[in-house]
Amino acid sequence: MAKITKEEIMEKLGTVIDPELGVDVVNLGLIYNVDVKDTEVSVRMTLTTPGCPLHDTMINGVKTAVEQHPLVSKCEVNLTWEPAWSPDMMSDKVRSMFA
Incomplete structure (x- = not known):
């Protein structure tokens, strides 16, 4: 039986763009x-x-x-404010775009 991997989920999350910044949630460091x-x-x-x-x-x-993802039956999203997000959490590539 095929299994869902974290890498596959991260790839899907990479398609979610923050409309204000125009960058995906993974590279922004929003996924904990x-x-x-x-x-x-x-x-x-x-x-x-x-x-x-x-x-x-x-x-x-x-x-x-x-x-x-074809094997996912349900996704639960838990929002947290700890630790608080900061620009340091962005990937190096994205950080250089805003520098």
Whole structure:
């Protein structure tokens, strides 16, 4: 039986773009953890600011992207503010774009 890998889920998450910054959530450093159990995926993530006006859009985008994996039956997105996001969490490639 085929298994879902974290790498496959991260690839799906790489398609979710923060509309304000135009960068995907993985390279922004917003994804803190991906847990795969059988066909269910749990994603722990943050947003760039607690008052983000696109809160629901981002959460729904992550859920939709993960659930596009053919073996995923359910995706739960858990939002956290600890640790708080900072630009240091961005990938080097993205950080250089904003430098």
